[in-house]
Structures are given as C-alpha cells and as structure tokens.
Amino acid sequence: MARVVRFHQHGGPEVLRIENVDIPKPSRGEIQIRVKALGLNRAEALMRWGTYIQTPPLPSGLGLEAAGVVEAVGEGVGGFAPGEAVSVVPPLSMARWPAYGEIATYPANLVVKHPPSLSWEEAAAVWTQYLTAYGALIDIAKLSRDDFVVITAASSSVGLAAIQIANMVGATPIAATRTSAKREALLEFGAAHVISLADEDLEARLKDIAGAEDIRVVFDAVGGPILAPLTGAMARGGILIEYGGLSPEPTPFPLFAVLAKTLTLRGYLVHEITGDPARLEAAKTFILDGLMSGSLRPVIAKTFPFEQIVEAHRFLESNEQFGTIVVTI
Known part of the structure; x- marks a missing residue:
C-alpha cells in the first residue's frame, strides 16, 4: 500500500x-x-x-x-x-x-x-518547464543569438525557463507580465526588459524595445486579445508559438498582421518532444548540459x-x- x-x-x-x-x-x-x-x-x-x-x-x-x-x-x-x-x-x-x-x-x-x-x-x-520552453524556442523556433523573444506569463515556471534558455543561447528575452509587482524579480532573474500589461501599451513598448517589426519569436501562454498587439510588433516571417490559453476572453485571429507579415502562428504541446525519441534525447542533452553548467537552475x-x-x-x-x-x- x-x-x-x-x-x-x-x-x-x-x-x-x-x-x-x-x-x-x-x-x-x-x-x-x-x-x-x-x-x-x-x-x-x-x-x-x-x-x-x-x-x-x-x-x-x-x-x-x-x-x-x-x-x-x-x-x-x-x-x-x-x-x-x-x-x-x-x-x-x-x-x-x-x-x-x-x-x-x-x-x-x-x-x-x-x-x-x-x-x-x-x-x-x-522537466516540464525546461522541455516545454526548449521545444518551442530551440527545437521549433531555432532561437539564436541576436533574436528578440517575447515571453508572456513570464513569472511562471515555463516563463522563467524560457528566460534562462534565451540567455543561454544569447537571445534577448522580453518578459510580459500582468502587473508591475514582479518587475524587479524578473529583471534580476535575467529578463532584458519587462512589460506590465496592466500599465503599458504592449505593442508600443515592444516597438520601442526592439524597433519596428524586429521581434521574430513570441512564446505565448495567454491567448485572448493580447494576440493583436503581439503580432502587430512582430517581424516579417516571425513565429508565434501558443502553448496555453490563460485568458478567459475569446482569441480573435489577427488576420491582417498575419497576412501582411507572413507570420506563422503555431499551437504547441510538449508531447511533440516527449513523444519523439530523437527529439527527446536532443532535449535531454541540451537541458542536462545547462543544468550542469549552471545556466539553467x-x-x-x-x-x-x-x-x-x-x-x-x-x-x-x-x-x-x-x-x-x-x-x-
């Protein structure tokens, strides 16, 4: 028993x-x-x-x-x-x-x-947090040095893992969070920039930070109305990876931003990685290397x-x- x-x-x-x-x-x-x-x-x-x-x-x-x-x-x-x-x-x-x-x-x-x-x-x-972030950012989006990446729900375990992985490969993580309460903690943790959704214009702040249409990767757990300002600030040919649906509001499809910028909006589950032996082994190697070096904690x-x-x-x-x-x- x-x-x-x-x-x-x-x-x-x-x-x-x-x-x-x-x-x-x-x-x-x-x-x-x-x-x-x-x-x-x-x-x-x-x-x-x-x-x-x-x-x-x-x-x-x-x-x-x-x-x-x-x-x-x-x-x-x-x-x-x-x-x-x-x-x-x-x-x-x-x-x-x-x-x-x-x-x-x-x-x-x-x-x-x-x-x-x-x-x-x-x-x-x-494993849940790092595999989820790795699969989206590294396996799918091929995040690399000089990329900007927007991470919503940034203070969640997966959001924090995404910040660490972005820094590990030399990308610039932009953390989006509901209020300013966790701003300093996110900056200390390694976010290059923090945006409070309750206090700031998301699209305008993203364009101020990264320049007009310079954000190639968005890693979103929220959905809902936030997709409009996120895609409005993205680069041509960028990719938005949706892995959650925290917003209780409907998620309008940002048709004209997607068309004008030829964006990819992609749903993602960590099972894509855990269900594929080769991709899972690559993920384990990446994460274990990060844990042993101290880049991931x-x-x-x-x-x-x-x-x-x-x-x-x-x-x-x-x-x-x-x-x-x-x-x-």
Missing part, C-alpha cells in the same frame, strides 16, 4: 484526497520510483477542474513530474538500479502515469538521472508537505508564485 492523491469529481482543490492504494510492480520496460518531491503544474489544476486536453475516467490520479529514488526495475530495463536518484520527464497521460504519490511508475525512457548537484525539490521542477516558489496538497493547489491557482511549487514526501 502507498499513499496517492486522487479526485473522484471535478472541482476546486478541495476535491483532492489522499488515499491508500495497492501499487502493482513495474511492468516490462517500466521503472518504479519512491517519490521524494513533486513539481506542480497548471495542467494538473486544469485536469482537476475537467478542462484539460485529457478527461480521464474518475477516480483519477494526476501529476506530471517527480523526483526520487529507483524502487524497482521492470524486465528489459537496463542502466538503472534500485536506490539511484532520478527525475521524470512528463508522460503523455498523467492519468495513466500519475506522479502524485509515494510510489510512481513510468516508462524507462521518461526516467532521467539528473545532476547530483540538484536537490530533490529542484529535480522535481526540471530551477526556481522554487514555495514548498508544501504532501499532507497539504490541497493548500498547494490553492497557491497554484493564486498566481502569486514566482517559479515552481513543490510538494515533498
């Missing part, structure tokens, strides 16, 4: 329950982990509410990433032994491979030996004990965090 978090109905954080369940041994090609820490992601709140891209049968577990030690190894798995420290690449389905529990089981290709310099909390906050917003998973989800939905929320077991 092991403690796991499940929900039996959709709703707010209060629907989460800690339950004791039997955990089967790992199947062929799988690794079982005794979890030390969990990294929380907004996708988990969406699945709990019933608004995620996956709607699993209930009751359901959830959770995308964890760090811990190898508990058991299934048949056909080489290169891992019980007791080794590992962390987890986000699976295609968190209902099929949930992270929230004392014991979690994953396909072996999603289990990584992370640098020993990372704490359990940091190791649990690596996860930011922990707040840590909660496992017993306070409901409180952790409430904080997740508060939008007050700067970095990743972690739950320790």
Whole structure:
C-alpha cells in the first residue's frame, strides 16, 4: 500500500484526497520510483477542474513530474538500479502515469538521472518547464543569438525557463507580465526588459524595445486579445508559438498582421518532444548540459508537505508564485 492523491469529481482543490492504494510492480520496460518531491503544474489544476486536453475516467490520479529514488526495475530495463536518484520527464497521460504519490511508475525512457548537484525539490521542477520552453524556442523556433523573444506569463515556471534558455543561447528575452509587482524579480532573474500589461501599451513598448517589426519569436501562454498587439510588433516571417490559453476572453485571429507579415502562428504541446525519441534525447542533452553548467537552475516558489496538497493547489491557482511549487514526501 502507498499513499496517492486522487479526485473522484471535478472541482476546486478541495476535491483532492489522499488515499491508500495497492501499487502493482513495474511492468516490462517500466521503472518504479519512491517519490521524494513533486513539481506542480497548471495542467494538473486544469485536469482537476475537467478542462484539460485529457478527461480521464474518475477516480483519477494526476501529476506530471517527480523526483526520487529507483524502487524497482521492470524486465528489459537496463542502466538503472534500485536506490539511484532520478527525475521524470512528463508522460503523455498523467492519468495513466500519475506522479502524485509515494510510489510512481513510468516508462524507462521518461526516467532521467539528473545532476547530483540538484536537490530533490529542484529535480522535481526540471522537466516540464525546461522541455516545454526548449521545444518551442530551440527545437521549433531555432532561437539564436541576436533574436528578440517575447515571453508572456513570464513569472511562471515555463516563463522563467524560457528566460534562462534565451540567455543561454544569447537571445534577448522580453518578459510580459500582468502587473508591475514582479518587475524587479524578473529583471534580476535575467529578463532584458519587462512589460506590465496592466500599465503599458504592449505593442508600443515592444516597438520601442526592439524597433519596428524586429521581434521574430513570441512564446505565448495567454491567448485572448493580447494576440493583436503581439503580432502587430512582430517581424516579417516571425513565429508565434501558443502553448496555453490563460485568458478567459475569446482569441480573435489577427488576420491582417498575419497576412501582411507572413507570420506563422503555431499551437504547441510538449508531447511533440516527449513523444519523439530523437527529439527527446536532443532535449535531454541540451537541458542536462545547462543544468550542469549552471545556466539553467530551477526556481522554487514555495514548498508544501504532501499532507497539504490541497493548500498547494490553492497557491497554484493564486498566481502569486514566482517559479515552481513543490510538494515533498
């Protein structure tokens, strides 16, 4: 028996329950982990509410990433032994491979030996954020030195990862955030410029910063009306990568900016990377190199004990965090 978090109905954080369940041994090609820490992601709140891209049968577990030690190894798995420290690449389905529990089981290709310099909390906050940012900025947009990149929802874990990756390759990260409350923290973290959406004209500020039509890459988690000023400031032939939909408002298609500038507007899910073995290996190499050099370092917003998973989800939905929320077991 092991403690796991499940929900039996959709709703707010209060629907989460800690339950004791039997955990089967790992199947062929799988690794079982005794979890030390969990990294929380907004996708988990969406699945709990019933608004995620996956709607699993209930009751359901959830959770995308964890760090811990190898508990058991299934048949056909080489290169891992019980007791080794590992962390987890986000699976295609968190209902099929949930992270929230004392014991979690994953396909072996999603289990990584992370640098020993990372704490359990940091190791649990690596793969979702860095793979999401890497896939969009490096794999798809080919971000490079001298590029300007606009990063919305910049104080989120993925936004902070994008700032670090932009700096790692010599690009100029422009952070867009809801208010000015996190301006100084974002500048100290490495954003070259910070724009407060509540206080500033986004398109005008982008043109002041980068010059008219000099922004080639936009990495957006918001959608909604913000697409008009974003595309209005973009360079001819630029690419806007949409990976979220935080805005509750409709998202009008910026037809004339797209036509006049021959823009690419592209939806993106991290599963594009995790589901392709070659692209996933390239991503792992890039991220592990960044972690070992210190160019990439996860930011922990707040840590909660496992017993306070409901409180952790409430904080997740508060939008007050700067970095990743972690739950320790």
